[in-house]
Amino acid sequence: MSARKPLMxxxxxxxxxxxxxxxxxxxxxxxxxxxxxADVLICPPFVDLAAAVSAAAGSNVAVGAxxxxxxxxxxxxxxxxxxxxxxxxxxxxxxxxxSERRQFFGETDATVLKRTQAALASGLLPVVCVGERLExxxxxxxxxxxxxxxxxxIAPLSADDFAKIVIAYEPVxxxxxxxxxxxxxxxxxxxxxxxxxxxxxxxxxxxxxxILYGGSVKPDNVxxxxxxxxxxxxxxxxxxxxxxxFASIVNF
Ligand code: PEP
Numbered sequence: 001m002s003a004r005k006p007l008m009x010x011x012x013x014x015x016x017x018x019x020x021x022x023x024x025x026x027x028x029x030x031x032x033x034x035x036x037x038a039d040v041l042i043c044p045p046f047v048d049l050a051a052a053v054s055a056a057a058g059s060n061v062a063v064g065a066x067x068x069x070x071x072x073x074x075x076x077x078x079x080x081x082x083x084x085x086x087x088x089x090x091x092x093x094x095x096x097x098x099s100e101r102r103q104f105f106g107e108t109d110a111t112v113l114k115r116t117q118a119a120l121a122s123g124l125l126p127v128v129c130v131g132e133r134l135e136x137x138x139x140x141x142x143x144x145x146x147x148x149x150x151x152x153x154i155a156p157l158s159a160d161d162f163a164k165i166v167i168a169y170e171p172v173x174x175x176x177x178x179x180x181x182x183x184x185x186x187x188x189x190x191x192x193x194x195x196x197x198x199x200x201x202x203x204x205x206x207x208x209x210x211i212l213y214g215g216s217v218k219p220d221n222v223x224x225x226x227x228x229x230x231x232x233x234x235x236x237x238x239x240x241x242x243x244x245x246f247a248s249i250v251n252f
Contacts (some may be wrong), residue, residue: 010240174215
């Protein structure tokens with residue numbers, strides 16, 4: 001049994017209004033109030049953060065954002081939200097480099113690194129996403145892709161900074177598709193990431209870092225994934241929108 005406390009995180013993507021956020025928390029909180037085995041995090045859209053923070057106050061559920069800008073000083077950056085603003089709104093975490101950001105919004109390993117550094121400078125826990133696309137897996141390039149994403153997007157962090165991040169392995173072909181990686185496939189990728197961490201930051205850092213799996217996690221497949229020693233939690237999209245379903249994932 002690993003000493004790493006699991007992190008069960010929900011990524012709501014572009015779903016739910018503030019009123020629907022309040023409704024979710026009303027149903028969800030009682031179902032996870034005794035769930036001390038894991039850290040629980042919900043990442044709603046920006047406009048729902050205030051409702052989520054207020055609903056989650058005093059509970060064991062943390063609230064995070066889905067992205068932050070890399071500039072930490074306020075300024076003329078229309079449409080962007082800074083990490084200090086997210087922190088001031090009562091959040092404790094932020095997802096960085098989700099594959100939908102990489103695919104639709106030009107996110108690169110270089111911008112992932114800058115956003116992660118901004119999140120860390122603002123006292124937020126960055127959940128940094130990596131993962132290969134289908135054609136990359138099919139052509140046997142999964143480990144090369146993970147190595148590049150790690151080397152360019154994460155490894156420039158100092159050891160002190162690295163100790164404060166969470167990595168999420170999300171194979172792009174498994175996100176929102178219903179195609180989940182088998183526990184063994186996920187475990188292989190997690191082992192690969194942990195060995196990259198060990199080569200750069202040493203054994204202790206590799207043993208300490210939490211690596212989440214994301215990609216079509218559901219109540220009926222979470223147990224097999226969480227049984228893998230190198231999987232330290234889940235980043236859950238679609239299935240985190242339902243309070244009862246996500247609570248059963250949290251309580252795997
Ligand atoms: C995600 O959005 O990070 C995700 C893994 O989505 P889904 O669970 O819907 O595949």
